[in-house]
Amino acid sequence: MYAQQVETGLSTVRTTADMADDERAFQARIDAGVRIEAKDWMPDAYRKTLIRQISQHAHSEIVGQLPEGNWVTRAPTLKRKSILLAKIQDEAGHGLYLYSAAETLGVSRDELLAALHSGKAKYSSIFNYPTLSWADMGAIGWLVDGSAIINQIPLCRCSYGPYARAMVRVCKEESFHARQGYDIMLALARGTAEQKAMAQDALNRWWWPSLMMFGPSDAESVNSAQSAQWRIKLFSNDELRQRMVDQTVPQAEFLGLTVPDPDLRFNAETGHYEFGAIDWAEFHNVLKGNGPCNRERLRTRVQAWEEGAWFREALVAHADKHAAVKEVA
Ligand code: 3HC
Numbered sequence: 001m002y003a004q005q006v007e008t009g010l011s012t013v014r015t016t017a018d019m020a021d022d023e024r025a026f027q028a029r030i031d032a033g034v035r036i037e038a039k040d041w042m043p044d045a046y047r048k049t050l051i052r053q054i055s056q057h058a059h060s061e062i063v064g065q066l067p068e069g070n071w072v073t074r075a076p077t078l079k080r081k082s083i084l085l086a087k088i089q090d091e092a093g094h095g096l097y098l099y100s101a102a103e104t105l106g107v108s109r110d111e112l113l114a115a116l117h118s119g120k121a122k123y124s125s126i127f128n129y130p131t132l133s134w135a136d137m138g139a140i141g142w143l144v145d146g147s148a149i150i151n152q153i154p155l156c157r158c159s160y161g162p163y164a165r166a167m168v169r170v171c172k173e174e175s176f177h178a179r180q181g182y183d184i185m186l187a188l189a190r191g192t193a194e195q196k197a198m199a200q201d202a203l204n205r206w207w208w209p210s211l212m213m214f215g216p217s218d219a220e221s222v223n224s225a226q227s228a229q230w231r232i233k234l235f236s237n238d239e240l241r242q243r244m245v246d247q248t249v250p251q252a253e254f255l256g257l258t259v260p261d262p263d264l265r266f267n268a269e270t271g272h273y274e275f276g277a278i279d280w281a282e283f284h285n286v287l288k289g290n291g292p293c294n295r296e297r298l299r300t301r302v303q304a305w306e307e308g309a310w311f312r313e314a315l316v317a318h319a320d321k322h323a324a325v326k327e328v329a
Contacts, residue, residue, distance in 0.1 A: 013229045030231050035161040038104035046230055049223065050160050051105050052121075053232065055112040058098035059123035063116075063297050065091045067131045068140060076134060083180050084137060090173045097166040104162045117302045125283060126213050128291030135188055135195075135202035141181015142251070143203075143210040147244050149174045151214060154240075159231040182251065189255040196256070203252065204260045211275075212283045214241040220280070245273045 016024050023043050029036070036042055065088045072088070075081035099109050115121035126144050131137070149171060156167040188199035215221060215237040227233035235243075249266075252259050263276030286294065 013225045027229070030159050030229075033231075034159075035164065036159050037161045045226075047105050049227060049230070049232065050163065051102055051107050051112075053227075054098055054102040054105075054163055055107070055115070056122045056124075058095045058102060058112070059116045059121055060127065061091045061095035061098060063123045063127045063301060064144075066297055066300055067127055067129070067293075068137060070131050071134060071137050074134065075137075080137075080184070087141070087177050087180060090177065094170045094173070097169060098163075101160075101162040101166045113305060117298070117305060119289065119298060122287065123297075124213055125286040125291065126209050128286050128294045128297060129205065129209050130292050132205070133198050133202060135185070135198040136206070138181050138184030138188060138199065139202035139206040141177050141179075142185050143181075143206050143248065144213065145174050145177035145181060146248060147210050147213045149178055150240050150243050150247070154234040157234060163232075185255055185257075189257060199255065200257050203257050207260050208278065208282075209286075211241055211244065211278055212286075214238075214244065216280065216283070217278075242272055245275055246271075249273050 016027055019027060022041060026036075026041065026043060026046070036046075068084060068088050068091075072081060072084055075084055099112060102112060103109060112121070116123065126147075131140070152167050152171050152174065156164055156171060158164050158167075185199050185202075188195040190196075215224075218224060218236045218238045221237055224233055224236055228236070245264075249259055249264065261276045263274070265274050266272075267274050285291070289295070
């Protein structure tokens with residue numbers, strides 16, 4: 001599969017001829033579609049890439065709870081409030097599955113969280129935008145969770161067993177997240193003129209940041225080629241971004257809303273929507289920590305970690321006491 005040098009954008013991968021025997025045997029297992037498990041030999045670089053991606057995915061789930069938490073007390077009905085609470089609770093669970101998958105690679109949760117709290121580890125750029133109206137709860141479920149599903153379904157078939165299996169459960173719950181978001185947008189779009197305008201405003205603000213969730217363009221991606229060779233990434237950033245646009249534009253039309261892209265047009269020949277240029281300066285600016293909510297999000301996470309220290313200490317003390325009692329018995 002990799003006889004020729006595989007080049008995608010800024011990253012290139014080595015051919016099997018350049019690999020040591022154990023790495024060549026590992027790559028042959030990957031190419032044969034064999035699932036890699038925690039106890040299997042793996043190149044350090046494969047392990048490092050997975051720790052990076054899985055932990056950042058987990059951080060995204062945990063930080064992703066914050067924008068929606070902002071609207072729990074202001075949900076318009078008890079039904080919407082309980083649905084939103086269930087979704088936010090799911091995201092916490094997704095974070096836990098993913099931290100557990102990352103721990104199988106020999107890294108501790110405390111190390112991973114320290115990397116998040118110090119700003120060393122990333123989380124998805126999308127969660128650095130403010131949620132200004134109830135319609136944002138709809139736009140996030142529809143666009144953000146919708147994008148997450150498109151990105152996560154291939155991960156159910158990725159080469160690393162614990163990650164792939166965590167994704168199966170996550171994707172089942174994400175479909176509910178996307179449905180409840182679209183249901184909010186439908187209710188607003190069919191509501192009063194003010195409600196429809198609120199839905200349009202939310203689409204205007206969340207559309208482009210949702211496209212950025214899929215990462216930089218393939219030409220700019222530094223990790224894609226290697227992640228593709230290791231079958232961590234089964235589709236490129238641009239392929240999945242295109243899928244999101246093709247799936248979502250007809251949904252916006254059904255709502256009677258306008259996608260905020262004057263260059264958007266359907267190409268009957270290719271069967272895809274062509275869309276305008278993404279503002280990569282904004283993307284990189286948010287990744288540098290200069291998004292609208294980066295500081296607030298990290299401050300909130302660090303504060304929660306510090307305020308929860310007593311609870312973690314109590315759990316450990318209880319576990320130690322329990323273990324000591326068992327010892328004596
Ligand atoms: N936000 C923050 N950082 C991003 C990013 C984004 N939207 N897109 C790319 N990056 C970072 C990458 O992490 C990488 O930096 P690093 O090397 O320091 O980690 C750099 O930009 C270059 O990007 P690449 O495309 O080369 O990097 P990857 O191959 O890792 O691809 C990715 C990026 C597509 C996000 C990939 O990491 C991935 O598929 N991750 C798993 C899915 C995920 O994390 N989704 C985030 C949202 S989770 C979510 O939405 C939860 C839902 O319940 C709401």
